[in-house]
Structures are given as structure tokens and as C-alpha cells.
Amino acid sequence: MSLSRDPQELLAIAAELLDGVHDRFVSGVGAPSAVHKGPDDFATAVDLELEKRLTGELRDRTGIDVHGEEFGGPDLGSGPIWVLDPIDGTFNYSAGLPTAGILLALLDAGVPVLGLTWLPLVGRRYAAIADGPLLESGRPLPRLSRSSLASSIVGMGAFNIDSHGRIPGSYRLKVLAQLSRVSSRIRIHGSIGVDLAFTAAGILGGAVVFGHNAWDNAAGVALVRAAGGVVTDLAGDPWTIDSGSVLAGAPGVHGEILDILGSLGDPRSGLEEGHAQ
Structure with missing residues (x-):
């Protein structure tokens, strides 16, 4: 299966859905460990809740399946598939540090064609289609210049x-x-x-x-x-x-x-x- 829908349309839908969980993400800060996943790794109940919610909404709105950190999903090298981390920086989130967010990408044959990183605790929303531009809260940013x-x-x-x-x-x-x-x-x-x-x-x-x-x-x-x-x-x-x-x-x-x-x-x-x- 190849990507058949307009990437701009898919990006807009994904951004809307991430905006929709903003308040729940913020209200859940400080959530304790609910699932022990290994040495120095755990998931909170909010991780599980947000992944279930976003997985269902993305499937319903886009017709594209989802592979999430907590519940898995189809092979990432297959046709278009969303890959989701409902809370990146879980230790930070559980401790109350603001460096935590929601990560969502659309892969097509394993290649990222869309990327979204929502950082609700610092008020930043980054999104892009593969060929740019990078958007911060909907505003295009200049391309990176050469630096040292x-x-x-x-x-x-x-x-x-x-x-x-x-x-x-x-x-x-x-x-x-x-x-x-x-x-x-x-x-x-x-x-x-x-x-x-x-x-x-x-x-x-x-x-x-x-x-x-x-x-x-x-x-x-x-x-x-x-x-x-x-x-x-x-x-x-x-x-x-x-x-x-x-x-x-x-x-x-x-x-x-x-x-x-x-x-x-x-x-x-x-x-x-x-x-x-």
C-alpha cells in the first residue's frame, strides 16, 4: 500500500488530534509508574490512555494503522503507518520536568514523510512534511544555516x-x-x-x-x-x-x-x- 492521501491533509488531521489531547497531557503531569517495562523504564497510566485514544482517532480519521510504543502494531516497514510515542521523556513527565512531549510520525515504506512533536509543557508544537518547511505552532521557520x-x-x-x-x-x-x-x-x-x-x-x-x-x-x-x-x-x-x-x-x-x-x-x-x- 502506498500513500494515497494528501500529506498536507494528513498533517492537519494529526495536528488537530494532538491538540485534542493537550489538556489531558498537562493534567496528567506527575503520574506514577503503572507498567514496569525493564531496568530504568516504565509507562504511566497516561501513556496507555493517550496511546489508546490517539490510535483509535488516527485510524478513524485517516484510515491508516498505528504502531505505538506501548501496544505495538503492524510492521514499520509496511505501507503507510503512523508511529506514536504518547509520552516521550516519561521519567521527566512523572517527575514534573517540562521536557516531555508527544511524538508522531507517518512512515511510508519505512521512510518518515510527516513528523509532529508536541511539547505541551513548554508551549511548543513542531510539525513538517518531509520536504519542509518546518512549522512551529503553524509558523514556518527558516531553514538551518551552516554553523560550527x-x-x-x-x-x-x-x-x-x-x-x-x-x-x-x-x-x-x-x-x-x-x-x-x-x-x-x-x-x-x-x-x-x-x-x-x-x-x-x-x-x-x-x-x-x-x-x-x-x-x-x-x-x-x-x-x-x-x-x-x-x-x-x-x-x-x-x-x-x-x-x-x-x-x-x-x-x-x-x-x-x-x-x-x-x-x-x-x-x-x-x-x-x-x-x-
Whole structure:
């Protein structure tokens, strides 16, 4: 199945539906864990409620199925499909930090063609069709201009130094250390959606994302591309929904960060053999 409806129409419908859950998102701030999903990961009852509601509304209004973080869905590489994260930055949301939002992307054959990132607690709404422009609260923003890492704020994913997972904590610490040699303005927001949306908007010069889930990454990738930014994985390969990471940035900044990452070698090379996962 290929995309048969006007992307502009679909973007308008999606924006309307996200606006419709704004008040519930705001009123639920501080919600405790309701579902334990693994080490340092949980979902609140609001996550579950919003995903069920938006999934039903998106299907009814667009005729397109939905793959959500909490309840899953059809294969993401299939025909057009929405991919939804009802609350990105769940720890922040549960703690009352405002860096949390709703992420929604429309994929066609696995490629993001629409991206929406709603940040109700800071009053920001970012949306775009793949070829741009990037819209902030309906207003088009200028395309990203070439910039330097030294003059930029950079968003970076969180880390636990003792983690021996897919991208180990020791490597993440090296990334932080080497980035800080060029830019002293490194920020850990605890929300991939915030990092990528703010990169698209030019607030951040770039974002280093260690997560690999499509519901975290697809919306922001669409926004950065629409804004004229550069998106790859951490190795510099083109980003796809199967990528294990994201490196996004303004022209110039992306290349400088990629050079730094390249100098650090394989993320797993420093692991002891018995610790690999």
C-alpha cells in the first residue's frame, strides 16, 4: 500500500488530534509508574490512555494503522503507518520536568514523510512534511544555516557509566568528554523528541541520540530533514528505521560531531569480552 492521501491533509488531521489531547497531557503531569517495562523504564497510566485514544482517532480519521510504543502494531516497514510515542521523556513527565512531549510520525515504506512533536509543557508544537518547511505552532521557520560546533548547544542522550548494553556507558562518556573539548554547552534533556525538535528549530546545533526505537526517532528525523539539517546514525550511515542511533545537526555541526565520533572507534571495542550484550 502506498500513500494515497494528501500529506498536507494528513498533517492537519494529526495536528488537530494532538491538540485534542493537550489538556489531558498537562493534567496528567506527575503520574506514577503503572507498567514496569525493564531496568530504568516504565509507562504511566497516561501513556496507555493517550496511546489508546490517539490510535483509535488516527485510524478513524485517516484510515491508516498505528504502531505505538506501548501496544505495538503492524510492521514499520509496511505501507503507510503512523508511529506514536504518547509520552516521550516519561521519567521527566512523572517527575514534573517540562521536557516531555508527544511524538508522531507517518512512515511510508519505512521512510518518515510527516513528523509532529508536541511539547505541551513548554508551549511548543513542531510539525513538517518531509520536504519542509518546518512549522512551529503553524509558523514556518527558516531553514538551518551552516554553523560550527564551538558556537552550538548540543543535546546528548543519557548514560549510566556502568552500562554494558548496546552502546555502553564508557563510550557515551568518551563522547561527552570529546564533545566538551569543542563545545562547553552540552545538554542532557532526557527526551529524544526534545533534542531532535530543538535541533530542527535551530535551538540546538546538533543532537547525539543513542536510542534506536522508531517511535522515539522518526518524528524528529522528519523535522530535522524538513528544516535542512543532516541526519545519519552515529557511524555516518544514512538513517533508517532500523538504525541503532541518530546523529542530527545543522550543516557543519553534524560533520564536526561525526569526525569526533569517528575518532573514538567502535563503541563496543573497550568492553571486556564477558560483558558484551
